[in-house]
Amino acid sequence: MIVRIFSEDQYRLDESHHHELNTLDDAVVAAVEADDEDRFHEAYESLLDFIRKHGTVLGDDELEASDFIMPPADLSLEEAREEFTGEGLIPDPPAATA
Template identity: 50%
Template sequence: MIVRIMGEGQVRLDDSHLAELNQLDDELLAEMESGDGEGFRRTLTALLDAVHRLGTPLPDDSLEPSDLILPAADATLEEVRALLGDEGLIPG
């Protein structure tokens, strides 16, 4: 799967890592719903770190269709709220 991190580029990530990313996505959603800004920032950073750690960056000149689009590390709670679907940032 191809993951785009806004403002950074794309990362190729094996589907086997979806469970770990979904867990972080669920935590992020709960923190957003409760208005926990500090927890939101910590979990968003952990989610993006996991994508970087588990994935392989695509070359800057490569433009593949993205399966997931994640916010930039400095995104605000309100900006991420606008990106959310019914299932969070990561469907499933």
């Protein structure tokens, strides 16, 4: 899957990371819904750090359609209220089929 961090880079992540991304995204949503600015910044930074750590940066010549687009790292809680609602930016991974 391809994840873009707005104003940074695009990252290729293995699909096996989808569940963890969703869990981190849910933590951001919970912090926003609780109106907890410190918790929001901590949770959002954890989400972006996970993407940076587990993803491989795509080169400038490898521009691909992004599966998920994350707002910039300096996102404010006020701005996050518009983005992180409901399921957040990363929906649950598709259920495995037998």
